[in-house]
Amino acid sequence: MSLFDDYHPLKGKMFQILKPDGTLHLDMKPPVSDQEIFNLYQKMVFIRLADQKALMLQRQGRMGTYAPVWGQEACQVGSASVLRKGDWVFPAFRELGASLMMGVPLKTIYLYWMGNEEGSRAPDGINMMPVSIPVGTHPLHAVGTAWAAKIKGDKIVTVSYFGDGATSKGDFHEAMNLAGVFKVPTIFFCQNNQFAISVPRKIQTASETIAQKAVAYGVDGIQVDGNDLFAVYAATKEAVDKARSGGGATLIEGVTYRFGPHTTADDPTKYRREEEIEPWKALDPLVRLRLYLKGRGLWNDEVEKQVTEKAQNEIDQAVKEAEAVSTPDVEDIFKYVYAEMTPQLQEQMEYLKGTL
């Protein structure tokens, strides 16, 4: 039996390997080696620090509105690390973690949030799509790309990331349904972080789990502990392997929590009390992994210090580089709209230059 039968969403079980106390469930083991776990832990630390840096930059007026990933590191690292070169990722707007995992330089990511379109251009060869602000609309693109690969006979998969709020949008439904009908090799990764801005998960849908929405489309669905790196990894791996071998789409609901504000423009005290957050703090994906690694003799304060310092240096370097990029030229806003600039845009650009 597959994971998706064992944890069929209507069985009411959430898939978890690593318990909050850092120990494993009986009969379960991590999906990767200790060395690899340590690597992934390092990534998660890097992501958390890069995220905090962005929040700080925004507060200092050095960055625009930013949507922090804080708390969702295991979802993004666990899932994206399963992917291969050639696979495609379609993020929402909170995917700093997944972007880094795909190999997008932090400098590029920062550039985007600093308000420079160059930040939406992943390096050649890295199939990381730009942020999708219109909620729930981009899973359709992931379906289309995966479908195209299937038609061409390429064994790649695509992953779209989105939130619990996104599942209410019509486009999400059309994407799931199309993926089901055409057995498209795509993973719908829902990071259920309990909120869509101020709207709590229970007002978002009366469905008991997000995972069970898969039932409407004849595709597999699974609810995993999104703060358990191992569970996220294992479930995504199984979904990706299935997709790659022609088994079609999967909806993964990663149950997690947004520790930070929705974006830097948001004041969460308006809609949630500190006490609500407390129990989730105990489920912090980094804390849990640290406990595990410590149990394996791979982590102590000294190690943490090294990991953190290394990350901080890299992050500071990325900030420096991003801030060294000069303001875009006036031509830049015109020249990429079409393959060739239209006479209208030529004229408008010349006019604009004459007014500066």
Next chain:
Amino acid sequence: MSLFDDYHPLKGKMFQILKPDGTLHLDMKPPVSDQEIFNLYQKMVFIRLADQKALMLQRQGRMGTYAPVWGQEACQVGSASVLRKGDWVFPAFRELGASLMMGVPLKTIYLYWMGNEEGSRAPDGINMMPVSIPVGTHPLHAVGTAWAAKIKGDKIVTVSYFGDGATSKGDFHEAMNLAGVFKVPTIFFCQNNQFAISVPRKIQTASETIAQKAVAYGVDGIQVDGNDLFAVYAATKEAVDKARSGGGATLIEGVTYRFGPHTTADDPTKYRREEEIEPWKALDPLVRLRLYLKGRGLWNDEVEKQVTEKAQNEIDQAVKEAEAVSTPDVEDIFKYVYAEMTPQLQEQMEYLKGTL
């Protein structure tokens, strides 16, 4: 246990009371009296004949494109007959049957298909909405109206009718989800007639049943034999009673078959063979009901002749009246767009009059 538990869509059972041979399932009985059944049968005959008349009128160039109900009479009669004065119906475009059940005069219905907007105006006091051509978009209105009634404390329900194809649209999803979250007193009645124009049900969605889509929204869903008047009636009754008493929405999938073309503009031989239709012919909702009534001593050829003749006379009268209505005035296309005609429309109307 309620019907909706017994026939939970994931149990893989279709709710049926009256078997195709006209006998009842063991331990089951019709939801209404013999007299009422006979009345409903008369309605169904009337609907079928009025439908055929429309097809004929179209062929003779006396009517525009028309979407026949042929085969779906039990779905519409069984469900709409459960409703009370004050309830609202939001049809798609194949609901001649439901319209008549709601009390819209046949003349009005014909007028619409003859291309006169007066045909979209139900008589005062009858809450039958105009046809909705954009597929899958109107269940949202039914949700909104039911929600409004709930807010006002009125004990009415709304019903939207739509097809299997409509369930793929994003708006259907948003409607179901909203109805689930706000426990709205509405019935989603899907007439799964196996086709969306040429697209067969199995290409429409990979979900095994339409009914199970309800699982995605935390609302009840049930698959019923849509050609069994009793099952449709009983399921709708239970859903309506539940809605009226605050139990929220239900998705009903009536499994039926479109005997005719999609519309008069359609040539079904392009996409289905005569042999495919044959097995469904045996399931014709009228045939089955006739067998039942015969078994109860309520039907014979003579009765049929009377029922038919009476219907034909009424239908002919409706045609006559509809055709006696004169072409709309030029003012009519301007004067209902806003509560008060805008200066722009005044001017455009004057101009147009000057060109006629």
Next chain:
Amino acid sequence: MPRLNMVEAINLALREEMERDDRIVVLGEDVGREGGVFRVTDGLQARFGDDRVVDTPLAEAGIVGTAMGMALYGLRPIAEIQFDGFLYPCLDQITNHIGRMRNRSRGRFTCPLVIRVPYGGGIHAPEHHSESPEAILAHTPGIKVVIPSTPYEAKGLLLSSIRSPDPVIFLEPKRIYRAIREEVPEGDYTIPLGKARMVQKGKDVTVIAWGAMVREVLNAAEELKGDKINLEIIDPRTISPMDVDSIIHSVRKTGRVVIVHEAPKTCGLGAEIIALINEKAFLSLQSPIERVTGFDIPVPLLKSEHYYLPNPKRIVMAVKKVMSF
């Protein structure tokens, strides 16, 4: 009289009208507990309960489509679409249903409702948060489209919109949500739909602008005083249906026109105003009409946004151009 900004003025209008009319239901994403991402609906849920101030799931077509259903039943829904860029998923419901129901049912079914949308650029927002879709809406039969340009105007126009028997799209220029403070009376007053506002009388050039652009034009007018150029500034307020008479009246006087809008130039509302003037005041025109607009490109991210938006400098240049023709 209290001096309010536009957010406060709209909030006040909503609050007062909800007291007066219990058919009003406010619905949208984050409008309840949070009070809206711009705080426009702040405190309403606490006051009127969560039946009348509803946080919805994230579904724009759903919000607008259910609002229509509510209006059919006799409620007066006020839906909020959180940002301009998320109005596109509603265009189907607006165009194919809301704008047509009265007409197609020959008056039997109507759906008076208001859709409030913070719109336009200038706040350094993320992508899709700076759109100006007014021309698309003005091209859509059966709806009215209203855009206030000051707090006082916002309250009076919103009250008229809520009481309108027709569906109204109410576009709120988010850039000036908190930028202007002026006296806004408590209590009931309305500004009629379909009537332009004479922002400033003048004799040399008619400048037509709405929303946040009115302020830019006023700044340009200030600069132009040095050149002894007097602008007559008209704010249509209701852009559909447009108050053509007021515009034509002014053009007959000045003979020179500049139109300012943030939306892309091609097929923007400016084009329609030019067409109307061409039709009704052709012989009065002493120079070609100038458009100062956004460009036919997506609104750039914040580092380049200033390139895109019309500003006083560009307006001054356009005025001088029509003056020197």
Next chain:
Amino acid sequence: MPRLNMVEAINLALREEMERDDRIVVLGEDVGREGGVFRVTDGLQARFGDDRVVDTPLAEAGIVGTAMGMALYGLRPIAEIQFDGFLYPCLDQITNHIGRMRNRSRGRFTCPLVIRVPYGGGIHAPEHHSESPEAILAHTPGIKVVIPSTPYEAKGLLLSSIRSPDPVIFLEPKRIYRAIREEVPEGDYTIPLGKARMVQKGKDVTVIAWGAMVREVLNAAEELKGDKINLEIIDPRTISPMDVDSIIHSVRKTGRVVIVHEAPKTCGLGAEIIALINEKAFLSLQSPIERVTGFDIPVPLLKSEHYYLPNPKRIVMAVKKVMSF
């Protein structure tokens, strides 16, 4: 050379181009087995298989959104939206995604694709089947909008659209799908995007029209010969970006202009053309430009449709009006 109608010409173009380019995938409702409700894709699935000619579920945003995803991967999807009225659910994907991807990723990701849509009135169709949304599309950055007016044109323009590196919305005037038959060569030929067609040279009045309206204008021109009025008829063909030079050139010559379109008058494409002429040929104009258009109302049902649509009579009246100014 075969004499084809527009349906056949488009079918031929699709067939030939699919032979040449195996990246092309056709997708939409009923495009496969059925061959499209207008038979435009007839026989394609039998020829190219159901991987390349795909019957989709009923989901317009889904069709267009997945087409975009396919294009990102290097396929050349040709999506069909069955009727104009069902394009509205796609406007979000078109405006917020398809038209922006190249720009926002600074050229890294592009999505060349074609969205074919039968559009316009005149066939006595049900509600929502007679819309003319071209102005909305022309107001949308990052896409091109093409409208053929004859079978020959349709084939050549479609081939250019498919090969265009930019997304193209291809509006097919369904009213003349079968009304005109003309010689359409087999084999490859293209008509460049962005270039207008001189339908007929003339000296008195420039008439600008596209799609099914070109035929109406030609009929009007016929009538006007009796009055010795010579029309110069221009079909922009690509309405975004518009071939402004051709229009201005003609206006400089004639000084009088009539624009004809089916879409509602207010904020229709006619307004933009007037605005352009105002900007670039102001002094050449000898009379106000006339618009012969649909009205600011929903297209009526069949019994009243004739009231709505521009016809030769109205065009003749407009021409005479600009002549007698």
